[in-house]
Amino acid sequence: MSIPTPPSLPRHIAIIMDGNRRWAKNRFMPAGLGHAAGAQRVRDIVKACAEMGIPHLSLFAFSTENWKRPPEEITGLMGLFRTYLQREIRDMNANGVRLKVLGDKQRFSESLQKLIADAEQQTAHNLGITLYICANYGGRWDMLQAVQAWQKNNSNLSLDSLTEASLAPYLSTADAPEVDLLIRTGGESRVSNFLLWQAAYAELFFCEELWPDFTGETLNQALVWFAGRDRRFGSSAPI
Template sequence: MSDLSDPTTPKPLPQHIAIIMDGNRRWAKKRFMPAALGHAAGAKRVRDIVRACAHKGVPHLSLFAFSTENWRRPEEEVSSLMGLFMTYLQQEVNDMNANGVRLRLVGDRSRFSTAMQELMHRAEAQTAGNSHITLTVCANYGGRWDMVQAAQAWQKANPGQDLQSLTEEALASHLSTADAPEVDLLIRTGGESRISNFMLWQAAYAEMYFTDDLWPDFSAERLQQAMDWYVLRDRRFGSSAPL
């Protein structure tokens, strides 16, 4: 086991970074722009952060793009977000594929249009063989929804078994992110200090990093600051001594 107190010992990188991308609307409002332009600026920032994570050797990045609660926003804004999401998938998937990015889209797809669902399926299929970094985009996603659907999936896979036989490991294997490690570092931009129903199970032992930077301003340099903060954390996972 490496000695983390030794400054010459390489510090472990987070294997899974999850980001709540908050602040697009406020970024636009500060510039007297419509909210749609703030969301567009945020979408452009995604490319920079994916590339930065891949360059730094982070194998898993998850982004909270659209929550189950976001349907409550004004209809015009929701429609704009859906259009932006479709445009993003159409324009970025070839670049992702060329750069070894595996794209996964998790969440309840039933509320999306048929065209959107088909586009999501094609984007995942096109990048399925890539292994440089896995980008998980959470759309119409909620942590509570994920746990409920995991329990339902377990019950379907184990008909007739009593609920008492359900274990943490069994439930985790049916989560929408079951093929990814648990979240090591959860970042929220925009100045809020809550996780807003995002990856409640997966982030049980995540280090929480909150920044006032609005998402369109969250640069690769800001990401590095968060990672520098992370490696200084004393991650004990419930034990009484540093690992």
């Protein structure tokens, strides 16, 4: 299977990494080991996207709804996030990865917030792929905070003055193009409050593989499928 080449490659891929817990359950393992296997898969897929020249990759790591999970699982996820930030910076710099963490970071511990800020600062000047880790993120939250930020900076204007173009710079992904391809693993077919504004015209690719089993081969399948899509963006003729 041949890999598409620019301009048929998406500029921005977003992935809902679903299936870590089921992957562990199928192997009679605790959920934490499934999340650890999923973190390893993140490394592989980021590297694959960087090598193909895809400029933007967003990964749904922890949603605003995930706080409802058992406390021990949340503690494990926060620990895994901490470990990822500490261990991956060297490889990110070696591979030109610029890291940005999107979401409401205020709910994280101060030490984790500092790790996030340090990781973002250390990779800020990398010119390869930009990796967006969406943590304590929700699409509805993103739109709400954008409106609030716009209103704060435009207190002399009424909401009647707000347009799509004027709101876009206040979204958490203000420096990224809109999502071209949204992938969800794990056999589910929903977007789960992920990048709702940014994925308005995204092509949606759903696959059965649980996230720890998602390989470069499946990524290539998604890219070949994407390259064959007729993207009209609401018009009557291909663009």
